[in-house]
Amino acid sequence: MENNPSSSRTDTKSIEQNRRNQMKDLFSKLNSVVPHQSSREATSQPDKIGEATNYIKNLQIKLEKMKEKRNNLIDIERSKNASMNMGLKSPQFKIQQMGSALEIVLVTGMDCQFMFAWQNIFFLTETIRALQEEGYDIVNASYTVVENAVFHTIHCQVGGSANGALRISEKIKKYLNGC
CATH class of the missing domain: 3.30.1360.10 (RNA polymerase, RBP11-like subunit)
Structure with missing residues (x-):
């Protein structure tokens, strides 16, 4: 086993380059999913991540509210059907x-x-x-x-x-x- 410092440096450099490209690709995908703010100034990467995090949290809250509303509507429909059928029992x-x-x-x-x-x-x-x-x-x-x-x-x-x-x-x- 030979320890070649230039070989390990090249491997580390290549690994880091791949990691950065993957992160850049992931940021690009995240940015394409999150709606853009109408701000004219460029936002930094951490600000974009913060906006995406807030956007996702808001979507989760909306989803929970919609699930609750759906369940309430289903319960209302069931009780309505049950009351209609009670006369026919x-x-x-x-x-x-x-x-x-x-x-x-x-x-x-x-x-x-x-x-x-x-x-x-x-x-x-x-x-x-x-x-x-x-x-x-x-x-x-x-x-x-x-x-x-x-x-x-x-x-x-x-x-x-x-x-x-x-x-x-x-x-x-x-x-x-x-x-």
Whole structure:
């Protein structure tokens, strides 16, 4: 191993030159990202670094405020949706008799779709059973999804007594209160 002082000096000089070029490149990139001040006088490198540091800190503060605002808006939206859906948590129904036809409309939330949920399939079965016990013939059963609500409709032909709609309404209320 030979110790050559001129060789080590050249290596040190080269390393230092590379380091300075890298720093110059990094300063150039930093300067291109930070918005320029409208000052006519030239600013020193330490002043530019200070401005960049302040700019980055301000951006971080703005980012935190925006995150907080976004979270608040998300919370407001969730509570708004929850309050809208609260009215739909328990199913609502309407029975309408039109001449010899009877229409039952059940409105539920998306999470309570009786065509798929076990408890609500049982409700549909109980409603159909009550209709048949009162002598109604089921003509059609369908459902429609509108936003967060599901409208289930059963059309029947009157074949039973005049008070059948009232008794069916009472049976449905009794079942819904038991759920």
